[in-house]
Amino acid sequence: MKERIVRAVAGTLVLTSVVLAYLVSYYWLALAAFVGLNLLQSSFTRFCPLEIILDKAGIGKQKPC
Secondary structure, three states: OOHHHHHHHHHHHOOOOOOHHHOOOOHHHHHHHHHHHHHHHHOOOOOOOOHHHHHHHHOOOOOOO
C-alpha cells in the first residue's frame, strides 16, 4: 500500500512540475529532477522521506482483522 502511495505522489509531482514548466517557468523542472533523484537514491539506500511521513501519519499500515 505504501509503495503505491509513494509512486502516485512521485508521479503527480513530476507531471505537475512539467505542466508548471510549460505554463510558468522552466525552473519548475528542478522539482521533477529532485523527485527523480530521490527515487534513484531510495532504490539504493532504501531511505524514502515520504515513507517516514506516511508512517508517522499512520497511512499505509495494515489494520488487524
